[in-house]
Amino acid sequence: MTPNLLAVLWLVIGLPLVTGLIPRNRFYGFRTWRTMADDAHWSRINRLCGILFSLIGTAELGALQAFPSAFVPFDPPLLFMPIVVACLVLFILDMRLYKGDGQHG
Secondary structure, three states: OOHHHHHHHHHHHHHHHHOOOOOOOOOOOOOOHHHHHOHHHHHHHHHHHHHHHHHHHHHHHHHHHHOHHHHOOOOHHHHHHHHHHHHHHHHHHHHHHEOOOOOEO
C-alpha cells in the first residue's frame, strides 16, 4: 500500500461518518457498548471519528505532497500513529460523554 493510498483511505473511511450517512451498526464506525446503546451517542462519537480521520487523511496527503522524500522508504507506522492516537482520544471522549441515562453532556 502506498502512502497516498493510505491517506486517501482515512478520508474514505471518515467522510461518511462526518456526514452522518452511517447508522448505528455492528460493522462500520467507532463501536463500543456505549455507542451501540444509544443512537444520539453513536452519532456524536462517529461524527467526531469521521472528522478526526478526515483531518488525518488530509494532513497526511498534504505532508506527502510537501515532503515526499520524508516518506521514502515507506514507513507505515508513521502514517498509522495519528489514527491510533485518534482512536484513544475517541475512546476517552466516549467514556466522558456517555452518561447512561439517555442524557449526554
